[in-house]
Amino acid sequence: MRRFYKNIAVLLLLFFIIDKPIGFLISKGVQLKQFDQRIALICEKKIDPEILIIGSSRALNDLDAAEIEKATNSACYNLGYSGSNLDFHLSVLRIALESELSPTKVLLTIDHSQSFKANNQGIFRNDKLLPYSSYNQVYREICDHANQIYWLGRGFWMYRENDNFFNALNYLKNGQDLPDITSNIDDHGSVILTGRSPKFNVIGEDVGMEPYSKDGEADHLIKSLEEIIEICLARDIQLSLVFPPVLKFRAVGFRERIDELVKRRAEILDFSSLNLEEEYFYDNGHLNKKGATALAVELARKL
Helix, strand or coil, rough: CCHHHHHHHHHHHHHHHHHHHHHHHHHHHHHHHHHCHHHHHHHCCCCCCCCEEECCHHCCCCCCCCHHHHHHCCEEEEEECCCCHHHHHHHHHHHHHHHHCCCCEEEEECCCCCCCCCCCCCCCCHHHHHHCCCCCHHHHHHHHCCCCCHHHHCCHHHCCCHHHHHHHHHHHHHHHCCCCCCCCCCCCCCCCCCCCCCCCCCCCCCCCCCCCCCECHHHHHHHHHHHHHHHHCCCCCCCEECCCCCHHHHHCHHHHHHHHHHCCEEEEEEEECCCCCCCHHHCCECCCCHHHHHHHHHHHCCC
């Protein structure tokens, strides 16, 4: 019996000896694979902006952090992620604040009539967090939205990095991902689009005139907005909800719905009626460089 326990102890010791080095190598490999390193930058506090941008592609593409910084004379950084929803925006804000960033202003973009709808246009981008699971503040958010156990990951690195194994091997084979239209991050965290998309659809008249309906709203998304508001109030951070312009689209009643939810606890910067011509848009829902610069000037005036 004593020999049995001794053998178990030796096996556990060997596991602990190899667990952390292997876990570290997996973590290092998958992070080197990523072109977008913004999560690592905030976790290591290599940036600490006064103005922090969060949101979906409407934040990433439409809010030019460099131009906003220039116009406001305040350090600005963009943590928007394409295809992400309010649950993910909340996680990004919590990661930033747990990393001891100290923004005085947070700009959260609101997608025209879609922010509270549970659909495929916005999801929790767990894939953007997994490569950085070595950071405890990130891993906690991963565990809250996936089938992983936080305390087990704190104890065993190979368990924590399990989902990253094949991506790390892929890095050894193919190297770092190349930037594309969704990941070509500039020095201020934005991805500013140029020109016009080949899928640009010229619209003759305004669309989207139907009244906004609460049908299809997801409680968890409304709860995430509520938590973002409460976090900013508790930390004395000025929260601004930003409605970027959309080409010839008007969501009637959506602004009133936002007013109902916010209850004057955050500033609402509504640029949905900003009269920009087609040349300012990359596609029907996103601005190009010219449009993002114009929006930055208007945004700075209101800030």
